[in-house]
Amino acid sequence: MAAQEKGGKPHDLNCLTIAELAKHAELRMVKQTRDYYNEGADSGSTLLENSTAYSKYRIRPRVLRDMSLIDTSVSIWGARNSVPIGVAPTAMQCLAHPDGEVATAKACKEAGVTMGLSSFATSTLEDVASGLNGHPLVLQLYLFEEREHSRKLIQRAKKAGYKAVFLTVDTPMLGRRNMEIRNQFELPKPYKIANFVDDSTSSASEMVMGGSTPESVQGEEKKSTSTKGYYDRKIRQAPTGPITFHTHAPNPTLSWERDIGWLKEQCSPEMEVWVKGIATAEDTYLAVRHGVDGIVVSNHGGRQLNGALATLDALPEIVEAAKGRIPVHVDGGIRHGTDVFKAVALGADFVWIGRPVLWGLAYKGQEGVELCLRLLSDEFRLCMGLAGTVKVEDITKEYLVKIDKSGFISRL
Ligand SMILES: Cc1cc2nc3c(=O)[nH]c(=O)nc-3n(C[C@H](O)[C@H](O)[C@H](O)COP(=O)(O)O)c2cc1C
Numbered sequence: 083m084a085a086q087e088k089g090g091k092p093h094d095l096n097c098l099t100i101a102e103l104a105k106h107a108e109l110r111m112v113k114q115t116r117d118y119y120n121e122g123a124d125s126g127s128t129l130l131e132n133s134t135a136y137s138k139y140r141i142r143p144r145v146l147r148d149m150s151l152i153d154t155s156v157s158i159w160g161a162r163n164s165v166p167i168g169v170a171p172t173a174m175q176c177l178a179h180p181d182g183e184v185a186t187a188k189a190c191k192e193a194g195v196t197m198g199l200s201s202f203a204t205s206t207l208e209d210v211a212s213g214l215n216g217h218p219l220v221l222q223l224y225l226f227e228e229r230e231h232s233r234k235l236i237q238r239a240k241k242a243g244y245k246a247v248f249l250t251v252d253t254p255m256l257g258r259r260n261m262e263i264r265n266q267f268e269l270p271k272p273y274k275i276a277n278f279v280d281d282s283t284s285s286a287s288e289m290v291m292g293g294s295t296p297e298s299v300q301g302e303e304k305k306s307t308s309t310k311g312y313y314d315r316k317i318r319q320a321p322t323g324p325i326t327f328h329t330h331a332p333n334p335t336l337s338w339e340r341d342i343g344w345l346k347e348q349c350s351p352e353m354e355v356w357v358k359g360i361a362t363a364e365d366t367y368l369a370v371r372h373g374v375d376g377i378v379v380s381n382h383g384g385r386q387l388n389g390a391l392a393t394l395d396a397l398p399e400i401v402e403a404a405k406g407r408i409p410v411h412v413d414g415g416i417r418h419g420t421d422v423f424k425a426v427a428l429g430a431d432f433v434w435i436g437r438p439v440l441w442g443l444a445y446k447g448q449e450g451v452e453l454c455l456r457l458l459s460d461e462f463r464l465c466m467g468l469a470g471t472v473k474v475e476d477i478t479k480e481y482l483v484k485i486d487k488s489g490f491i492s493r494l
């Protein structure tokens with residue numbers, strides 16, 4: 083069902099909001115995928131609070147300003163992004179739709195937004211980049227203990243024209259996701275963790291989750307062809323989380339001192355180095371001191387440390403600590419154009435969207451991702467217009483108030 087929106091693409095009358103998109107997607111995903119995509123760690127309280135934090139703020143709209151020429155775009159990595167919104171890296175998108183990350187990338191190009199590709203994508207980074215003609219892409223990295231895997235991946239990303247790497251720093255071990263454990267998550271055939279399929283240093287193309295017990299580690303041993311060192315590692319990793327993925331396991335040894343310098347050397351000069359998963363002012367100072375190019379305030383969509391602060395609540399101290407020296411992006415719980423406005427008003431330069439994109443992909447492949455991005459972009463544009471802001475730079479904390487539990491309203 084479709085109706086023509088004035089001057090734009092047709093509305094999908096079955097799906098006018100991200101909440102409706104989530105419902106459509108739910109019907110199209112098998113249980114294992116739905117649980118993997120939608121779950122948070124432990125009780126899911128951080129997952130929930132990432133979204134509800136937005137309702138603590140209300141907008142102070144200004145009126146009688148000429149709103150006929152609104153510019154929602156921002157500059158990022160030398161290109162114009164149509165809105166301050168990017169697609170966050172999320173693993174294994176072929177679970178949502180057979181076209182997976184390639185469809186997401188095409189939708190991003192169509193919408194004029196940047197895409198983040200997960201290291202654990204089910205499409206190769208080259209397939210995702212091909213045909214995008216320089217449209218900005220960033221590669222999310224898990225820096226493995228075996229540096230060779232990461233080094234190769236970085237070289238490939240440089241060659242394919244990726245603009246930056248996002249080192250994920252909130253995952254020294256995997257958060258506890260109980261539904262994954264219960265479902266004994268397994269990446270179904272024929273899908274592969276595509277970036278490592280041809281990696282001769284390991285056999286990292288299969289993935290099993292849900293194995294936090296020594297028994298399930300043993301279970302996977304039967305499926306694997308890897309070396310003894312690999313099993314040693316898995317056994318060492320096993321009690322720390324519900325996920326095991328061959329030699330490419332979460333790396334508990336990551337540190338500012340040893341790893342950031344190494345990563346910068348590997349990426350320089352073609353790609354910037356960002357860290358994704360910053361949640362405090364203290365780590366923001368360290369990020370600046372270690373020369374990273376930017377940070378993403380993130381708690382991994384509530385999938386890692388449950389009980390961590392909602393990202394919107396963490397944002398102000400981080401913006402203050404960064405003092406404009408490096409860009410500050412944020413993700414987590416963004417489901418409305420007004421959420422994007424509020425995050426920008428609190429000092430974020432840019433926001434990233436995770437699950438809604440997966441829902442779009444599950445709903446209608448590339449078309450569904452385009453729909454997701456269009457809904458958020460249209461809502462953001464409308465919010466800017468109704469709040470009285472013509473350019474993204476106009477959106478400041480002057481446009482927000484905070485409302486506490488008893489209804490007390492304070493200016494920021
Ligand atoms: C299914 C799923 C897979 C994810 N995979 C990765 C990943 O491979 N690497 C990473 O850094 N973050 C990953 N994330 C976290 C996202 O990049 C992002 O931080 C989070 O989804 C933002 O929250 P939102 O889903 O509420 O928008 C994943 C999130 C989901 C939901």
Ligand SMILES: CC(C)CC(=O)C(=O)O
Binds near residue numbers: 173202325382385
């Ligand atoms: C393969 C996983 C480690 C991907 C991830 O980051 C996630 O599921 O949150």
